[in-house]
Amino acid sequence: MAKTEKSRKNAPAKSAAAKPEAVGPATPDVLDRLFAVVESRRGTDPAISHSARLLARGRRKIAQKFGEEAVECLIEAVAGNRDELVGESADVLYHLMVMWVDAGVKPGDVWAELLRREGTSGVAEKASRPHDPLA
Template structure:
């Protein structure tokens, strides 16, 4: 998957230079960051909606759209996939692969299964 996203990122960077009349990516780039963020939010909503409705195939299709729009947004603000991979690696070392960085910090508690420490509210 990481290789696919790296290839997508490279393709998005190249497509941004094309004619917006023939390239969806170039059109999104020309419309600016607010439009890119809006498209990303729309796709995230559609993924959730399809999942709640139990439509596996549509959830897959919308997930691919979500990833595309995320990469387009990254390209606009100078984020490379490797930047995100480094952050994911950092979080894995701190919290484990299946945990998300907590929004609020609480008292650390030991996690019995792995010996890693986590925070309350995770």
């Protein structure tokens, strides 16, 4: 797909670290901070918080928005639009955080699962699965 109006608007600033309003360095810690902010928005005024609005709309809407953002992300990836892919990836991560808050998943749960998988080749893991005669 051609670059959408949203994706152009969504392309990231060249240096997020240089943003004067940034509250921390451009490191993965930003995900923990984002989660904490989204979680703190639960039950607050949907008129002033997009997270509150999404959480109030419920699980199906949250899942739908996540799916839409994921599709927009893959479209930019396939099109080779690197900057737009960065912006859409941020949207996906934000909407994933909203989905985690709604589902009661903590970032640490996912970090622990990633840690558990660390060092295990995906090829070896797949080969170790029980044989499925229907596959």
